[in-house]
Amino acid sequence: MWFKHWLAGIRLYIGVATVLVAADVWWWAQVSFGGGTIAVVRAEEVYAWLALAILVAALVIGPLLKIEPNLPGKPLLRDARRLLGVSAAVFATLHVGISYVALFHAANPFSLASVYQKAFGLGVVALVVLLAMAFTSFDRAFMGMGIWWFRLHRLVYVALLLAVMHAFMVGSHASSAPALLFIGWVAVLLLGMHITVVARRGVQPTNWQLVTLACTALFALAIFNYGLTQHLGHNILLHWHDPGGHHHG
Amino acid sequence: MGRRLILGLAVLVSGVCGQAVGFSVPVAAHVEAGNNGVSAVMHIAPDDNPTAGQPTLIIFYMSGQGQNFSVASCGCQLEVRKDGKVVSTAIVEPADETTTDGQASVTFPDEGVYDFRLTGTDGGRKFVIPYVVRANPAGGTTDAAAGTNVLMVGLASLAIVSILAYYNITRGGRYRAAPVKSR
Numbered sequence: 001m002w003f004k005h006w007l008a009g010i011r012l013y014i015g016v017a018t019v020l021v022a023a024d025v026w027w028w029a030q031v032s033f034g035g036g037t038i039a040v041v042r043a044e045e046v047y048a049w050l051a052l053a054i055l056v057a058a059l060v061i062g063p064l065l066k067i068e069p070n071l072p073g074k075p076l077l078r079d080a081r082r083l084l085g086v087s088a089a090v091f092a093t094l095h096v097g098i099s100y101v102a103l104f105h106a107a108n109p110f111s112l113a114s115v116y117q118k119a120f121g122l123g124v125v126a127l128v129v130l131l132a133m134a135f136t137s138f139d140r141a142f143m144g145m146g147i148w149w150f151r152l153h154r155l156v157y158v159a160l161l162l163a164v165m166h167a168f169m170v171g172s173h174a175s176s177a178p179a180l181l182f183i184g185w186v187a188v189l190l191l192g193m194h195i196t197v198v199a200r201r202g203v204q205p206t207n208w209q210l211v212t213l214a215c216t217a218l219f220a221l222a223i224f225n226y227g228l229t230q231h232l233g234h235n236i237l238l239h240w241h242d243p244g245g246h247h248h249g
Numbered sequence: 250m251g252r253r254l255i256l257g258l259a260v261l262v263s264g265v266c267g268q269a270v271g272f273s274v275p276v277a278a279h280v281e282a283g284n285n286g287v288s289a290v291m292h293i294a295p296d297d298n299p300t301a302g303q304p305t306l307i308i309f310y311m312s313g314q315g316q317n318f319s320v321a322s323c324g325c326q327l328e329v330r331k332d333g334k335v336v337s338t339a340i341v342e343p344a345d346e347t348t349t350d351g352q353a354s355v356t357f358p359d360e361g362v363y364d365f366r367l368t369g370t371d372g373g374r375k376f377v378i379p380y381v382v383r384a385n386p387a388g389g390t391t392d393a394a395a396g397t398n399v400l401m402v403g404l405a406s407l408a409i410v411s412i413l414a415y416y417n418i419t420r421g422g423r424y425r426a427a428p429v430k431s432r
């Protein structure tokens with residue numbers, strides 16, 4: 001009976017797809033790059049991008065359902081959201097585990113260059129948030145934690161911002177033009193959806209909601225500007241009149 | 250409703266396309282190793298995928314035991330070996346205005362596995378940091394055809410899972426009969 005229940009739900013298939021994608025990426029990297037370090041690097045980087053993309057997909061569902069209450073498949077999307085979050089946590093764990101063990105040889109983080117220490121710190125905090133959410137993504141935790149469940153799960157936006165910052169700091173190609181375009185597009189989409197939800201609610205937004213939205217927008221802008229600075233070689237907000245600023249390449 | 254849904258789907262599809270572009274961007278690798286209190290994360294620019302016969306920039310993000318460690322004063326050298334024989338030696342120079350990032354240019358004579366030995370001194374103590382690097386043959390860096398086949402297998406398996414999901418979910422009627430109220 002329980003098996004039929006799971007078979008008729010979306011979560012089982014998202015779980016199976018997560019395992020299949022993880023295995024296929026590893027296989028692809030080994031076959032394409034002939035094993036060795038470069039294959040491991042490619043696999044862990046793709047895991048990182050997948051974690052980010054799936055996390056964004058999970059985050060889009062909430063405001064989308066509020067904007068379009070009559071969206072077809074609404075219960076299915078709501079059910080899928082939790083497993084998408086778990087899937088993002090799985091890929092983030094794979095990224096961190098493989099990088100730390102295979103590339104950094106389980107080194108003492110404090111012995112690394114300072115940029116890596118900072119980037120590791122941000123990444124680890126983001127991973128802890130994702131794992132805390134993943135381990136409380138079942139009905140009993142939802143019922144038992146009450147308001148704290150929502151408080152914990154709202155930290156997902158902090159995790160997303162930290163993860164993007166982490167990528168800009170040590171993933172040198174994360175600040176390439178296409179990646180910046182994608183990240184900027186996602187930031188505008190998510191913020192736009194949340195602003196639409198607040199505006200459409202029909203009641204005056206609370207001060208807390210306004211402050212949260214404004215702070216998130218400012219943080220997102222600051223982090224995006226950091227990535228843009230990495231890309232251009234100069235800070236466009238500080239030196240907007242100096243398009244030919246110093247370029248790092 | 251219909252127009253909004255189409256608009257929403259268009260936005261989502263454009264995002265997925267953007268994501269695909271993002272995936273096609275080569276990514277950076279960072280391999281860490283250390284010895285005698287000195288740690289160095291190696292990055293091979295631009296793509297950690299060196300090709301034989303082409304000058305390749307090797308970047309080291311280093312840290313020493315004391316605060317005074319600097320690439321300019323460590324006398325750092327990069328020795329490149331293949332099959333136990335020294336192929337070339339390069340001086341590691343400061344990469345930018347920071348004192349702990351160094352770089353050296355290396356040209357791999359042919360494809361194969363190379364041993365790197367980054368040497369220098371920190372506070373009078375000598376350090377030797379080893380790395381292993383694989384140089385690809387000129388003209389072809391990866392086995393793209395085999396990789397594409399593996400991706401096709403992955404897509405096919407996902408398609409099977411999707412069909413199974415569609416069949417079982419519509420037949421089960423779980424979402425139709427009792428909407429899930431979880432968040």
